[in-house]
Amino acid sequence: MSDTKTGETSAKAAPRISFVSLGCPKALVDSERIITRLRAEGYELTKSHAGADAVVVNTCGFLDSAKRESLEAIGAALGENGKVIVTGCMGAQPEEIRAAFPNVLAITGPQAYESVMDAVHLAAPPAHDPYIDLVPPQGVKLTPRHYAYLKISEGCNNTCSFCIIPDLRGKLVSRSAGDVLREAEKLVKAGVKELLVISQDTSAYGVDLKYAESMWNDRSVRARFLDLSRDLGSLGAWVRLHYVYPYPHVDDVIELMAEGLVLPYIDVPFQHASPKVLKAMKRPGNQDKTLERVRRWREICPDLAIRSTFIVGFPGETEDDFQFLLDWLTEAKLDRVGAFKYEAVRGAAANDLGLAVVPDEEKERLYKRFMETQQAISARILKNKVGKRVQVIIDEAGPTVAKGRTKWDAPEIDGSIHVASRRPLRPGDIVSVKVERADAYDLFGVAT
Numbered sequence: 001m002s003d004t005k006t007g008e009t010s011a012k013a014a015p016r017i018s019f020v021s022l023g024c025p026k027a028l029v030d031s032e033r034i035i036t037r038l039r040a041e042g043y044e045l046t047k048s049h050a051g052a053d054a055v056v057v058n059t060c061g062f063l064d065s066a067k068r069e070s071l072e073a074i075g076a077a078l079g080e081n082g083k084v085i086v087t088g089c090m091g092a093q094p095e096e097i098r099a100a101f102p103n104v105l106a107i108t109g110p111q112a113y114e115s116v117m118d119a120v121h122l123a124a125p126p127a128h129d130p131y132i133d134l135v136p137p138q139g140v141k142l143t144p145r146h147y148a149y150l151k152i153s154e155g156c157n158n159t160c161s162f163c164i165i166p167d168l169r170g171k172l173v174s175r176s177a178g179d180v181l182r183e184a185e186k187l188v189k190a191g192v193k194e195l196l197v198i199s200q201d202t203s204a205y206g207v208d209l210k211y212a213e214s215m216w217n218d219r220s221v222r223a224r225f226l227d228l229s230r231d232l233g234s235l236g237a238w239v240r241l242h243y244v245y246p247y248p249h250v251d252d253v254i255e256l257m258a259e260g261l262v263l264p265y266i267d268v269p270f271q272h273a274s275p276k277v278l279k280a281m282k283r284p285g286n287q288d289k290t291l292e293r294v295r296r297w298r299e300i301c302p303d304l305a306i307r308s309t310f311i312v313g314f315p316g317e318t319e320d321d322f323q324f325l326l327d328w329l330t331e332a333k334l335d336r337v338g339a340f341k342y343e344a345v346r347g348a349a350a351n352d353l354g355l356a357v358v359p360d361e362e363k364e365r366l367y368k369r370f371m372e373t374q375q376a377i378s379a380r381i382l383k384n385k386v387g388k389r390v391q392v393i394i395d396e397a398g399p400t401v402a403k404g405r406t407k408w409d410a411p412e413i414d415g416s417i418h419v420a421s422r423r424p425l426r427p428g429d430i431v432s433v434k435v436e437r438a439d440a441y442d443l444f445g446v447a448t
């Protein structure tokens with residue numbers, strides 16, 4: 001815009017976008033990509049819907065409770081602003097959103113970055129030409145600066161009966177190894193100390209590409225789970241693997257953990273242990289032998305932490321199935337465990353299995369028993385760490401006590417260690433801590 005009195009050019013204020021990010025780490029990565037694009041095109045982000053030129057809501061459509069949360073977020077944004085663009089998993093089923101909110105400006109599915117940007121351009125045209133240098137080279141992170149999620153593939157080739165993600169996100173599409181490693185390298189150069197590798201099925205990485213080779217730093221790298229883990233481990237940051245299935249080839253990656261290249265931590269969504277329930281769930285992996293596999297992993301890497309999630313109250317689950325699960329859990333002694341009460345997801349195959357629905361009160365009872373069993377296991381595991389020295393990455397600074405995590409704990413889903421320290425600790429610092437006390441979920445110690 002030209003100021004005729006002074007002859008100077010005054011910059012037009014940048015349009016402001018308010019962004020709501022709901023759902024899992026995979027959705028968070030989508031949000032980060034969209035925000036990176038917005039910033040690249042000169043948009044500003046604002047925390048308040050009211051003062052924004054438009055609102056983008058990245059939704060989650062996995063469970064009905066997540067859908068409700070998404071619809072509430074859309075409703076709130078419409079109430080406060082009126083110009084609302086919806087994207088994400090729930091956007092793959094636009095009818096429900098349109099029925100509730102006919103006035104939303106646009107609805108796009110997950111990873112539809114271009115369509116989101118088109119909708120933003122219409123609602124709030126960019127103020128000026130894109131200045132690429134507005135964006136730091138590593139992109140814009142929604143996570144704290146010292147850790148970042150690294151998405152290695154999209155979609156899933158499995159057909160778990162309770163899940164509609166393959167319908168929403170399509171079949172497995174892996175990124176080339178070179179592409180993933182370049183992003184990881186940029187993140188580490190920008191100060192990221194911990195890379196959290198995510199996808200729907202990390203152990204299947206590269207299958208769709210037939211493990212194709214690509215170039216990274218003048219050398220050829222293969223799109224294979226083992227190779228990628230090793231290459232990521234060479235970057236000097238902590239590397240944490242999420243959503244790995246217990247396939248035999250995972251044993252080789254556990255060896256990298258024993259060597260210290262990758263964190264001794266594996267997130268395996270077992271979901272259940274009873275062969276009957278697993279069959280009804282159509283879970284991937286050789287489920288009959290999971291306990292054997294867990295034993296083998298611990299032989300290879302004695303220091304390994306295994307985290308998992310389970311579903312209780314799946315249709316057809318009997319007291320015997322549940323007891324089998326509790327016995328399995330007691331035997332497997334997993335380090336970190338989360339549980340969900342089963343929720344029927346519209347469109348999921350599990351709804352058509354003709355199995356007895358577990359009533360809500362019963363689900364609640366199963367959930368409590370499950371969590372009590374795990375709590376006792378977790379408390380014993382953590383008690384064994386008292387007196388030991390552990391490496392800790394600091395997440396939150398505090399005047400006298402900082403909060404961090406050991407290598408056996410992922411951010412947001414696992415426990416913490418509270419660290420007393422004479423010197424100030426900053427987020428991202430990696431310090432040695434003597435563990436003095438433990439409860440069922442957290443550790444307490446002193447920086448040494």
Ligand code: SF4
Pocket residue numbers: 156157158159160163164165166200201
């Ligand atoms: S592995 Fe199963 S639960 Fe996970 S995304 Fe694929 S189909 Fe869904």
